[in-house]
Structure formats: C-alpha cells, structure tokens
Amino acid sequence: MSLRHKLFSAAFTALDLTGAAGWGRGLAQGRGAILTLHHVRPTLRSGFRPNGLLEITPGFLDRALQLIRAEGYEIVPLDEALHRLADPRPGPLFVALTFDDGYRDNLDRAWPVLAKHQAPWTLYVVPGFAERTARLWWRELEEAIRILPEITLDLPDGRFSAATRDDAEKGRAFDALYWRLRKGPEAILLAAISQLAARAGVDPVALVERECLPVETLKGLAGAPGVTIGAHTMSHPMLAGLPEEAARREMAESRRWLAETLGLDIRHLSYPVGDPGSAGPREFALARELGFASAVTTRPGHLFAAHAQHLHALPRVSLNGLHQSEAALRALLSGLPFLAWNRGRRLNVG
Template sequence: MSLRHKAFSAAFRVMAATGADRWGRGFAQGRGMILTLHHVRPWRETGFAPNRLLEITPDFLDLALGLIREEGYDLVSLDEALVRLGDVKPGRFFVALTFDDGYRDNLDHAWPVLAKHGVPWTLFVTPGFADRTARLWWLELEEAIRVLPRFSLDLPGGGFLARTETDREKQLAFATLYWRLRKEPEAILLSAISELTRQVGIDAAALVERECLPWETLRSLSGAPGVTIGAHTLSHPMLAKHPQDVARREIVESKARLEAELGLPIRHFAYPVGDPNSAGPREFGLAQEAGFASAVTTRPGHLFEPHARHLHALPRVSLNGHHQSEEAVRALLSGLPFLLWNRGRKVNVG
C-alpha cells in the first residue's frame, strides 16, 4: 500500500474515532452517490499486487451493503438515481452500484451478494473485451513485472531501467513506470507494455479471455432482473488522449454495438479511467450527443442537486481494495472526504 493510501486509512480511522463520519453528514453529504467497483473475488495472498485497489472481497461487499441498509439508505438502480437526483424535493439518501469492464468474477462472486441484499446494479461493458480484441494493459504490465527479474525500455525522454527481483522492487517499478506511461500518448503506453509482454511470452488476448465475460454470457445477463448494461467504449481508451473523431467513434459505436448484440437500449455510459486527464468537457459533450441518459466519471464525490444539470459528468465513489473496513465505508457515506478532496466544491465538471 502506498503512503497515500496509508494516509487515507489513517484518516478513516480518525473520522470514526471522532464521530466526524456522522456529524459531517449535515454539510458534506449529497442526495446520493454512485459506487465504482471492478473485481469482486476472494482474497488471494500475494506479495506483489499493484492492481489490488481494483478488487474487493465478497465479504467486504456484503459488509458495505449491510451498512448502507443499516443506515436507512436506499440501494437503487442508475435509472432511479437519475430520477431522484432530478426531484425538486430530495428524499432519502441513495446509493447506486456500478461495475466497470465486464469481469467474470462480477457474476461468480458479486452477483450472489447483490442478490442476497436485493440490490440492482449496472455493468459497464467494453465490446472489445467481449471480442477479446481490447487489452487489459494494466494487468499485462503487472503480469510481465511479476515474471521479470529486471527489465529496460526505451521511452521518450530517456530509457527506463529497473531491477525487479523482490516484491518491493516490483511494486516500485510498477508504480513508477505506470505513472510515467500514463503521461504519454496511449500508443506509446501500449507499445511499451507490448514489448514487456513479448519478452516473457504473455498472451494479451488470453488474459482478457481469463478475466472478462464473453458475449453469450452478456446476452443472458442483459435480460436478468435488476441488471442494467451500460457502455464503456469500444476498446477502453483514455478518450481525452485521442482526437475528437476517435473519441466520438469509441462512444457512439460502443452504444450501437451493445444494442445490436444484446437487443436492448443502452442508456448509460462510463468513461474509461475516468479521471480529468481521461475525460473532460469535450467527452461529456460527446456522450450527451450520443444519446446517453447519463455518463459517469471516476472523479470522487457525492451527487448534489446541481449534478442534475451535468448528467454526463457524474462523480462516483470507489470501493477500493486498499480500504476494506467499516470505517472506510462510513467515511465514504458521510461525504466528508470528498468535500475535503474537492476543496469545498460540490460539483467538479471542468
């Protein structure tokens, strides 16, 4: 766990000890919130797990949903969240659950917990993952560094050299290279990771096959009660890094492809990665033009009344694998961490 996440854990504990997670709700809590999840699966002991923040256990999901119910909050669909957000007279605080990418473990381990609590949920699907043509490049990077004892890459601005014999060295190399590549055009990022996977013989398509749901399962899932399918672009690019015509095609055609494959309207969209460097005002406008009722980012925050005028730039709250505790859930429900993170701004759409 990084120093940043250790600081968050400490802050959650302080909030719980001082009662800030309760008294802060009066001014920090919005009308509701949308949760972001990726993987849900049993804990796997491994020293090197740089993508651990993207996975939680079924037990933690069960704990989180139980706490939400215990607080008297409503667990609602994304469609219902939009209705409540636009209501002139606010009702009870609500929570909507969304899952990004379309992973197999969402069905194997998340769905039984969701069914137990009677919770509707939205699955944002990338057709390229169902086709096995898009790349889980962050997982490719993890798997390559896991195998390599050392490596070097030629990159713009100078080469990258790392010794990766121990878990600590692997973690440092992953974090350093990940954020360096995130600053580059996506073509450079993908090319660099392809070079590493080539060195160790990793099959990128096989990783997607292992992790992501196939079309036949998605077709069956799309008609299930309480399940909403949303779009997550064709190939999972960081849209803001690409020309407008590319971004528009990724957004528009992901909707069309899913509707053709699943035979139902696709009303909601999630921006891949979803931070300000991956989705901004241009992308918000493109999602609206494409006819989506809403589009969600990963900008952290609760939903406030003004968000009803920015339905294609909605914030979400991550259930993070580094913070699987009751203190963390109560802090997230309070809204206080996001008011501090956003420096008092309730709406951040710039």
C-alpha cells in the first residue's frame, strides 16, 4: 500500500474512533450515497497488486451490506434512489450499489452475496468488453510489468525506463508510467501499453475473455430480479479526451447496443474512469441530451437535495479494495471525509 493510502487508512480509523457515524449524522450524509464497485473475488495474490483498489472480497461485501443497514441505510435500486433524491420530503438514508465494466466475478462472486441480503444492484456494461473488442489496458499494464524485469519505452515526451525486478520496483514503475500516460492522449497510452504487452506475451483479448462477461451471459442476466443494466460506453475511453461527436457516439451506441441486444430500456450511464479529467460539463450535457435518466462519475461524495438538478454528474463512494475494514466503511458512510475532500462543498459538478 502506498503512503497515500496508508494515510487514508489512518484517517478513516481515527475518524471512526471519534464516533463520527453518530455525531456526524445529518451533517454530511445528505440523502444517501451511490457506491462504486468493480471486482468481487478472493485476493488472488499478495505483493504487486497495483489495481488492488478495484477489488474487494466476497467476505467484505457480505460484512459491508450488513454494516450499511446497521448504520440506518436502506439499499435501493438506482431508479428508486433518483425518485427519493427528487422528493423534497425527508426520508430514510439510502444506498444504491453500482458495479462498473461487467466482470465475470460480479455474477460468480458478488451476486450470491447480494441475493443473500436481497440487495438490488446496477451493472454498467461496456459492449466492447462483452464482444472482446475493447481493452482492459490497466490490467495489460499490470500483467506486462509483472512479467518483465525492466521497462523501456520511447514516448513523445521522452524515454521512460525503470527496473522491475521485485514487487517494490514494479509498484513504483506502474505508478510512474500509469500517471505519465494518463496525462497524454489515450491513443499514445494504448500504443505504449500494446508495446509492453507484446514484449511480455500478454494477450489483450484473452485477458478480456478471462475477466469480462460474454454477450450470451448478459442476455441471460437481462431482466433478472433486482438487477439493473446501465451503459458504460462502447469501448471505455476517457470521454473528455475525445472530440465531441466521438464522445456522443460512445455514449449513444452503447445504449443502443444494450437495448437491442438485451431487450431492455437503458436509462443509466457511468462515465469511464469518471474523474474530472475524464468527464466534465461537456459530457454531462451530452448524457442529458441523449436522454439518460442519470449518469454517475467517480467524483467522491454523498447525494444531497441539490443533486436532483444535476442527475448527469452524480458522485459516488468507492468501496476501495485497499481499505476493506468496517472502520473505513463507517467513516465513508458518515460522509465527513468527502466534506473535507470537497472543501465543504456539497456539489462538485464543474
């Protein structure tokens, strides 16, 4: 775990020890929260796990659902969350559960736990993952660095080189290269990671096949009780880096594909990556223009009454795999970390 996340963990523990879930009630919780999840599976390995923040264990999900209800939250479908958000009358706190990307373990590992707790959930699907035409580039990068003993890349802004002989070196190399590539055009990011994957013998299509739900399984999931299917674009690009028409097409085509393939009304969208550098006011306007009932970001925060006027820029609370503790979850449910993160602002939609 990086120093940054160690500090987060210490802060969550300290906040929990103050009894924030009690004295902070009503101060920062708003009407409720939308939770972000990705993988739910047993921890596959220790050591080098740069994407470990994207996976929690089934056991932690089970404890989390119990704790959410113990803290006074009702777990509701996303449509019900929007209905409650629009209702000016005070009501019980609520949580909506959302899963991004469409991973196999969401069905194999998460769904049995969700069914046990009768917890509804939303799955945001990338058709390109289902059809094996899009890339899990962050996983390609992880696997390439896991295999290679050193990294050398000639990039437009200069050469990148790093030793990757042990877990510590691999972790530092991943962080440095990931954030350097994220600063530039996504085409350069994809080309660079393709080079590394080829050198390491990582098969991008096989990786998606192993991790993501296929079309036929999604068809079987469509219409299942308690499950809402949403769109997550066609190929999972960082939309803010695309020309406007390309961004619009990614959103619109994903909705059309899912509606035609699954026979469902697709009402909800999740922006890939979802931070301010990946989705902003232009994308919020496009989602509204295309007729989505809601669109979620990864900007951290709870939901307040004012979010009813910004349904295409909704914040979420991440169940982070690096902080799988009840203390961390109680701190997050208190809303207080986000009040500090957003400098006292309830809205972060710019």
